[in-house]
Amino acid sequence: MKGLRETPVCSGRGSKVILDIALGFKLQATIKEGLYCFTKSSWCLQTSRTRSTEEYMHAALNFVEMANRNTGNLEKILCPCKCCRNMTHHTSKDVYEHLVINGMDPIYTTWFHHGEEPTAAQKPRQVEMSEAHNLYSAAYARDADHLEPLDKAREDNFAKELEDAETPLYSGCENYTKLSAIVTLYKIKAESGWTDESFTKLLASLHHMFPRDNAMLHSVKEVRKFLKTFELCYEKIDACVKDCCLFRKENAQLENCPKCGRSRWKVDAKTEKIVTGVPAKVLRYFPIIPKFQNMYRSLEMAKDLTWHSTHGSRDAMMRHPVDSPTWKTIDAKWPSFAADPRNLRLGLATDGFNPFGDLSSTYSCWPVMLVTYNLPPWLWMKKENVLLTLLIPGPKQPGNDIDVYLQPLIEDLKFLWSNGATIYDKFTGSTFTMRAILMWTMNDYPAFGNLAGCTTKGKNACPLCAFNTFSQWLKFSRKTVYMGHRRFLPLSHPFRKKKSWFDGKEEKGKKPRIMTGREISLALKDFENDWGKGGKKKRKREIEDKEMWKKRSIFFDLPYWEKLPVRHNLDVMHIIKNICESIIGTLLDMDGKSKDGLNARKDLQHLGIKHDLHPQDRGTKTYLPPASFTLSKAEKQIFCKRLFDLKVPDGYSSNIANCVDMEKLKITGLKSHDCHVLMLQLLPVALKGLLQPGPRNAIFRLCAFFNRLCKKVIDSEEIAFLEDEIVETLCMFERFFPPSFFDIMVHLPIHLGREARLSGPVQYRWMYLFER
Structure with a gap:
């Protein structure tokens, strides 16, 4: 086009070409509406190719002139492009450039920010509905x-x-x-x-x-x-009291469980007679397709469900799962699914709770919830947008048999992926075929094992290290611990040769490789699931690779599941809570909470390491030499006093002083968020000047790791650095703390950096929302 030239402008991610206003190309004083070659409604529909035409540029110039005229020729006006969305002010020239480069925000159809009055048809009508x-x-x-x-x-x-x-x-x-x-x-x-x-x-x-x-x-x-x-529709599905099966489909007409033989109906506790017609256990399933249909019937919700398509990151920072490699992997592997931004990306979470609020009751009810990642950050976690899909009854938790109850949900998810559901979109006024994909699950660690089908304790307790998990049984503490983090260091790292600092051996092992979903699926291809709690099970394992697997997860029935980079997320909330309690319990030497003690010292003697900490017999008493992480009584008083006197802004955290016992020098009753605040910010302040430099620096580094990991905006390059740093930090813990300190929760942070790098910010994948 004559009068325009291309000017390359450098940015952090490379160079891009923008259309600049050439010399002598002035804003026209008046442009009649008859000169429009684009109607106002078509602004939202122009692609990068059509935005470079002369007609579109005339329309953009006309808009800028109208905005200047209506706002009194101010120096800067609001920019309505797809990126700025009327949130920032720019000069008229910059607004014009943004409109040509990015296009007009498709949602902004009535230009009220720029002086346009809505017509009578556009004015919202106040309709009161009962x-x-x-x-x-x-x-x-x-x-x-x-x-x-x-x-x-x-x-x-x-x-x-x-x-x-x-x-x-x-x-x-x-x-x-x-x-x-x-x-x-x-x-x-x-x-x-x-x-x-x-x-x-x-x-x-x-x-x-x-x-x-x-x-x-x-x-x-x-x-x-x-x-x-x-009431909203839901299905009642009778279930076997021993979790063997659901009485649906081929079992719909049965009176007894086809596996354990127990009656489908309730048994009267007094007469021990079967009450026919009253089911002993009922699963409630809330179908997800009608819920998605209702979401798209709302004009605002239908608009918000495509938020992700115009709000991707432009500066290599991750603010939302849309910026994550997992999201981009889905786009690359299934372009037909990614072509329509109205297709849904989901996350699943489940956990047990006591619906009666009575701590003396052991009743465990399990809700299964879905979240929609299409929504913007301020909407996806609102309780009205969290979909309850299943309500699994108690009184006992389903455990590994949870797959029996997930069957109706998985069937709907398979249908939404393969066929899709016909849904009317109120925003566009059209019908389309909506598809959905389950990106990952979010659970605490025991539920992680239940959904993934792997063990969460024993020698293969780490689901990511799998058969390469470094585990060790402590004879006197009678527990399995997980150390050997020097394997994750570079081969040239000096820690590998420090024998006396660690287990007395030079580390020559290599970093374990994480199994892909495809490899797990093939390994469990012929695995025979045995559902139900009808008696003691003795499963014969003919293949050694199945030792850590308790079942073939029902999620592998989803066609895309084995191709996802991250399928089950480790819960950062529970990991922080457990590590915080272990550190505080050990530092204050709290009964039942400390990882140090006579048995821990006997394990050091049995392993032949850290000779200066071995227990010493002094007549009728056994003397335990103080360790580098041991606080004196005066230091304990200082530490507890700092937390007791702490004053924080309202809403920052609960009153931690209520958890501090100054007489017994103990800290008990910490909630998950209390531990979160302590680990991320307060613990380094409370420990300042206490402990020896070695263990103190190790704790400070761990706190700094969680602080940077839990940021709302994360940098993939910084996360890669954190992945290397946490390995060195855990090696420092191995140097100063006894082996009994290293339960599975202390090992899992080594994998959190990888999950953040692949899945994005942790606040979209932790359990705070669902625990509430």
Whole structure:
């Protein structure tokens, strides 16, 4: 185009070509709308090729001139390009360049930031919808133009219930309808833990307090029956009490478990008779496809689900999983899936909890939740966007048999990958075939083993080192420990030759290679899963490679699972908590928490290492020489006093002083977030000037590692440096701390850097959200 020239501009990632305004090419004072060759609505649809045409540039110039004119010719105006999104101010020239390079933000259709008044059709209408109608829309609504209509009898029945629900609570009541009042009260009952009996008494009292013609229900039974009409759909699936199978598909008509023979129905505890028709155990499955359909029926949500497509990182920093190599690997391996930004990327998490809130109860209920990574950072972790998919009943945890309960979810995920679901997109006003991929799972370490199908204790407790895990049994401490971190160092590192600092041997081993998903899948190809807790199992292992595997995980039924770089994430939250408690317990020599003691010193003597710490017999007593990590009583008082007197801003953390016992010099009752704050920031402050330099520096380095690992924005180059640094840090711990200190949680940080490098920031993959 005449009057334009190409100017290369250097950036941190290389050079790119931008279109610059040439000399003599001035902004026109007025451009009539008749000169537009692009309509306003087509701004959002232009590609980099069409944005270089003369027509598009005239339209961009016209926009800049209109914005200057409407804002009073200010020096800078808001930039509405896809990158800036009206968040930053630039000069008119820069705004024009951004529009040509990046294009207009497709969401920004009414230019109210630049002085345009919305038309009557564009102004939002305030439409008040009843609570009953909202519940109806969420549970049953369909788009008549795109999906099949509901059953006529069902709609007629619901219409009657809807009319009844919308009646005022009593004559003259303007604030509450029958439904809104009941929903409000029932929510308070759930949040406050009221019993059914107390709630029934409240309803009866309110019914008598209100005027005679009130619509208030009398009992909790009537409330549940009334709300049942509006509840979101879920499936009740009967299960074997020993977790052998689900009574669905080929087992749907069976009365007894085909494996263990136990009855499908409940057994009366007193008479020991079978109560036919009352299932002994029920799995509740909340189908995910209707939930995704509901998400795309919301205009705002449908818009937010494509946020990731225009907000990728441009400076090599990772702020969101969209910037991670795993996301890019999926795009490269399956370009047809990546072509439509409306396809979903999911993460799965599960953990057990006691629904009764009673610490004396051992009941364990397991919810299985999905999160959607398409959403922006401020929305993906909101509780309304976390999808509950399965509710696995107790009283005992499913353990390795959790795959039995995951079957309906995995089937839907396979369908969404292979076939896809037809969904109406409210934002674009069109129907499309939505597909979904499960990127990874997030769990604490025991649940990690349950989902991955591997052991989390014993000689092969590390699922990443697998059969190359360096483990050692301590005779007197009676535990397996995991050291040998010098193997991960470069071959020329001086630590490899320091015999006296470590186990008395020169390290010549090599860094273990992590097994790929393909290798695991092939190794477990012929593995026969044995579900259920019907008795003691003695599995014969004909192949040595299956020793660490307890099952072939159901996730390998997903066609793409074995090709993902990271399938199961180590939970940073629980790792930090366990390591923090181990360090504090050892430093303060707390009973039951310290990793040092008589048995630990006997293990040193048995192994023939660290001779200066061996126990010494002095008549009837055994003397334990102080170690380099041992705090004197005065140092313990200083350490505890610093934490006791600590004052932090409101909302920064809980009051850690409540956990400090100044008399016994102990710190107990720390929550996960307390340990997080201590390890990342407070522990180095509290230990300043205490301990010997060696162990103190090792602790400081570990705290600095977690501090940089848990940043919201991470640099892949810095993470690569952290991967090397954590190896050296753990070797320093081996030098100063006894072998009994090194449980599996102390070993796992060596793999956290790799997962952050492949999957992005840890806040998208830890358990804080799901534990809450």
